[in-house]
Amino acid sequence: MTAAPALTRRSQAAAPKARRSIGSALARGEGRGAWLFLAPFGLFYIAFLLGPAVWMLISSFFNTSTVRTGLGSFAGFSNYAEMLTRADFWSAMWHTLQFTLYTVPPLVIIAFVFAILTNRVRRGQWFFRLAFFLPYILPSATISLIWLFIFTPGSGLWATAQGWVGITAGSGVLADPKTAMIGIAIATVWWTLGFNFVLYLAGLQEIPRELYEAAAVDGASNWEQIRYITLPLLNRTTTLVILLQIIASLKIFDQVYLMTSGGPGISTQVALGLVTNTGFTDNRLGAASAASVLLLIVIVAIAVIRQLIERAAERKAA
């Protein structure tokens, strides 16, 4: 009982000093504290990002397989040599590039035009945002099933619409090796355009209205305003959109898997489809890892280029 008041008295007396020492203790203990704050994320980062990346690199040099545990026998560069000489590897790479070439220009240009027009419209912006952006948040499974049905040969909505404008529908967009990738590209443009659209809208809204007003007072036409104000000021957004789009296109898997499973034949097989087929269907994890590493190198190279461009732009701005 007597200890209690004594304790309070002592802590009261020591309060200012204690506070100061807590402060400095915090400063000293910050290092440990910081690592404790980093630890949970760091653990997941190592276990499910860095670790797998390193393991993938290692197993690409081994004959790893799903039927045995462990790495399997050492293979040297043979997985890479095999991949780089396999015709279907290069065809998958070509189809990935083809998909990129089909989707990036429309995704950039149409999104830009829609954003410019939407920015000019005073009323009903919410409706255009809804119409163009909503598909972007739908699952790939939903959009694939919707477009698969639209592309039904003969009686689907696409074939019917072709009939209205007098085009005879052939064997079906996705069934013909020549057009299957175009069909996937159309579905993808419809699906992901909203992402670029909102990026451009955000970029447009940062351009001060006074610039346009000043230009209008000086007699610049609408076209001139777009040409000399909007386009140059959206340069940074365009670079960003193009690079993000290229990276996203290189990772394409879902739509192809769900709409054509790489077919007809291997006419739409893409890089990630080849990786999962080699790994999970052929059970050859080592070879699949080698293909993944090659794909990863391409993607990281583009991401690094993006960083360099960003840095250069920032330095120019500063």
Add this chain to the structure above:
Amino acid sequence: MAITDAPRRPKSPISGAAPAPRPTGARVGTSGKTFGIVSAIVLTVFAIIWLIPSLFALKTSLSDNGVAALGAPEILKNWNPTLHSYASLFQAGDIWNWYLASGITSVITAALTVLFASMAAFALSRLKFRGSNLALLAILFGIMIPTQVLIIPIFQELGAVNLLNTYWSVIFPQVPAAIAVFIFKQFFDGIPRELEEAARIDGAGLWKVYWSVIMPLSRPVVAAVVILTFVGVWNNLLLPLFVLSNPNLMTIPVGLATVQGSFGQRYADIQAGALLAALPLIILYLAFQRQIVEGVTGSGLKG
């Protein structure tokens, strides 16, 4: 440079003739108005085109399977809406399991990502420690690595620790989203330090500063990361497709993709399933439109 040129070029004739500005201004005004109207018309046409696929799927899902099998002209002509496809999907029952799997994995991943990423961002934004540059570099590296490409080693790893065919196999690999750390760090960097210094002088520990000072100020960014993670996990196909093979545990996109073949000609049922997979996200979008769009732009511009 082109910006400064543009207004100046047409300027000289105007400044030459003193009374000119007013009529010119008026002309620009009307042409601006015409441009606005033309923009609205063109946009409306395209917006309708953009809505057609979803509306056609909705119309198909409300048709009879027999009508849907006859093709697009019949579906469009036939005005006899029925909820039969939705009812039969809910009765069959699989979809409840898929909703459960998608809901559980999306919510837990979003919660863990927000907690762990914000803690890491707090350390990177506020604390001085040896190795902070290395940690930051690791985050930037993590943003560049596309996790899809790691599907093979992640599958091997989950197999080695016996986590395949559990919800954790979908949750764990999606927690370390480096972009979330980056988004949080950017936001924290903008919070003035005076607020937490006051708390620290009062003897608050690091956790208290993080939890009671920083996090309550960060509600908008927490909302953005929660929504984006939720949507990302809900929509993910690649990871759950390969780590889940038990139909009872499948997430909704994987479940749909798997049974799609067995539906055969039941096109109305397939479209109903496709829309049911998207329904929670459509509701989420209508409820949090602003946060979602801002989150997407924020992560896009920075990531």
